[in-house]
Amino acid sequence: MLSFNPLRVQVGVKELTLDHAGDFSFISHAHSDHALKTRVPSILASEATVDLLKARGYASGENIVHEHYGTKLLGAGHVLGARQLVAEGDGGTIAYTGDFRLSDSLCVKGAEIPQCDTLLMEATFGSPEFVFPDRESVAKEIASWVTEKQKEGIVVLGGYALGKAQELNKVLNDYAGIAPVVEEGIAKINDVYVKHGVALDYVRSSSDEGLKELEKNFVAIVPMNRVNNNFAFQLSRAYSRRVSAAVATGWALTERFGSMQKFCLSDHSDFPELLEFAEQTGAKKIFTEYGSAKRLARELRKKGLNAHAVEEQQKLLMAWGE
Ligand SMILES: [Zn+2]
Incomplete structure (x- = not known):
């Protein structure tokens, strides 16, 4: 079985934490300062994110790892350097979006859509009232x-x-x-x-x-x-x-x-884009987090998808429970 929880994925012998402090952390983009104030021994991130972390004083650059352990980083739109993580395991393919924007902005290209079995996606604007203007x-x-x-x-x-x-x-x-x-x-x-x-x-x-x-x-x-x-x-x-x-x-x-x-100018996907993205990944299991996580999960279930919000409680338990 592929080990997965909303904070971590097991990649080979390594356990990778997602945008949180751990021994080995995937940092999706340079907004996540909550994770970076704690010392992180090893960071997996795109080159642009590393440069931004350095420019913002969040990382020295010494702790950057260049071995991906079989994972793939896909463009996430959002801000310069933002990436999604895609990892393979016995149970199938897992994708973690971090913050993402599906359509292009003036500075960065829109997110790529991963094909995966399990998807952990952000839901900042995951409620129907959020339809962004052109x-x-x-x-x-x-x-x-x-x-x-x-x-x-x-x-x-x-x-x-x-x-x-x-x-x-x-x-x-x-x-x-x-x-x-x-x-x-x-x-x-x-x-x-x-x-x-x-x-x-x-x-x-x-x-x-x-x-x-x-x-x-x-x-x-x-x-x-x-x-x-x-x-x-x-x-x-x-x-x-x-x-x-x-x-x-x-x-x-x-x-x-x-x-x-x-x-109204956002670096995130609006509600219709979140739905479109989730459907196109082909994921059999979807977890939503941040913002309107529960609402988005409900809307995805209406479309026949197996979607659930990640509860903060559940996250904490998984982080500190063992
Ligand atoms: Zn962000």
């Missing part, structure tokens, strides 16, 4: 809003530092002809994108060019958790100029962000 029209909407607001003052766009910030950067470059001002944390991630072939044009806020840019009505990309009404107010006071702020996230469909403008 990406191209959102990009155009952002570009025209920014162009309009820049005439009045400073424009600040908030998004996750890894993934969303680069997508916003690309939108500004390609749809508005703007090179945004970014602070060092985002600039370092941008550098890794550029190294891996994603063309991005941006200005470091601390550079000479950046300081000059800040004297004008600049457009800045800032980490999501920093952008709120108070931040806009402080910025407006510091520069004595009007500030327009917006956030870009999949949660724009259901959440409010104070009086800020919001754009």
